Amino acid sequence: MDExxxxxxxxxxxxxxxxxxxxxxxxxxxxxxxxxxGQELFTLERLLEEFExxxxxxxEQLKHLKEFEASFQKDLEDVNHLKDNIPAHxxxxxxxxxxxxxxxxxxxxxxxxxxxMENIKKTNKSFIREMDxxxxxxxxxxxxxxxxxxxxxxxxxxxQCINTAVTAKYKILHQSVKTLNNRSRKxxxxxxxxxxxxxxxxxxxxxxxxxxxxxxxxxxRFQGILNMLRHCQRLRELRGGGLSRYMLL
Numbered sequence: 001m002d003e004x005x006x007x008x009x010x011x012x013x014x015x016x017x018x019x020x021x022x023x024x025x026x027x028x029x030x031x032x033x034x035x036x037x038g039q040e041l042f043t044l045e046r047l048l049e050e051f052e053x054x055x056x057x058x059x060e061q062l063k064h065l066k067e068f069e070a071s072f073q074k075d076l077e078d079v080n081h082l083k084d085n086i087p088a089h090x091x092x093x094x095x096x097x098x099x100x101x102x103x104x105x106x107x108x109x110x111x112x113x114x115x116x117m118e119n120i121k122k123t124n125k126s127f128i129r130e131m132d133x134x135x136x137x138x139x140x141x142x143x144x145x146x147x148x149x150x151x152x153x154x155x156x157x158x159x160q161c162i163n164t165a166v167t168a169k170y171k172i173l174h175q176s177v178k179t180l181n182n183r184s185r186k187x188x189x190x191x192x193x194x195x196x197x198x199x200x201x202x203x204x205x206x207x208x209x210x211x212x213x214x215x216x217x218x219x220x221r222f223q224g225i226l227n228m229l230r231h232c233q234r235l236r237e238l239r240g241g242g243l244s245r246y247m248l249l
Contacts, residue, residue, distance in 0.1 A: 011047045128170045129203045130163040131234050131248050138232045146228055150221075158225045159234070161214040165205045166248065168213040187212070194245065198238055204247040 139152045172180065172188050180188060194206060207218045216222060226246065229235050238245040 011044065011051060015044065126174060128167050128174075129248055130166065131159050131229075133159050134229075134232055134234070142228050142231055146224070146231060148224060150225060150228065155225060155228060158216065158222070159229070161210065161216045162205065162229075162235075162246070165209045165213040166203055169205060169209050170203065194241075194243060196238075196240060196245075198240075199245060199247060202247050204238070204245045206243050206245055 133156045134152070136152065139147075139155060169187075169191060172184050173191055175184075175188075177185055177188055190208075210216055210218050210222075226235070226237075230237065233249055235246045235248055238247055
């Protein structure tokens with residue numbers, strides 16, 4: 001922009017100089033003055049050419065700036081869309097399928113001190129699996145007839161409730177019966193009675209656990225949400241002994 005202003009000012013000065021010479025053209029000018037006038041005209045022509053080139057460069061820069069502005073505006077819209085549509089629940093990395101910590105190599109295990117081994121055992125015992133939250137692509141893959149009016153947030157709210165029930169149940173199971181109060185002992189016994197050979201090493205809940213540890217109504221709508229979670233491969237149903245066990249996958 002400064003370059004244009006400098007050239008424009010220079011051209012203005014040259015034009016003023018020529019104007020004065022033209023005003024004097026009514027009288028006969030000496031030869032040297034005519035030569036000076038020709039030089040001024042030649043200089044002005046060169047300045048006009050440079051001015052046109054400078055204008056062309058400025059137009060090209062303006063074009064690039066407009067393209068950059070359009071790109072920036074699109075990025076800004078994408079950022080605002082992401083900000084306004086952040087899901088209430090973010091999907092987490094899946095834990096070990098068998099509910100235990102990763103198995104150590106023999107060479108690594110040999111270097112572990114007894115105290116460290118004790119800490120690993122405690123960690124394994126206190127570990128409780130949780131169901132991963134449903135991602136938006138998974139939610140969109142659920143057939144509409146199955147989703148009904150259930151929203152993405154409502155579905156993940158149910159996932160959270162199931163995780164709450166699983167955590168509460170297995171915290172009781174991981175404790176020594178001697179440390180439990182009477183009510184927790186009865187629950188501990190009930191949990192043990194509900195286990196089968198198919199549930200060994202797995203995490204599961206039944207409808208009574210949902211009622212016991214959450215405020216969710218176990219009704220037809222809840223059953224529909226369970227079907228959605230089965231569709232997303234978050235759990236599977238095991239029936240037997242008059243119970244439906246919902247096992248985490």
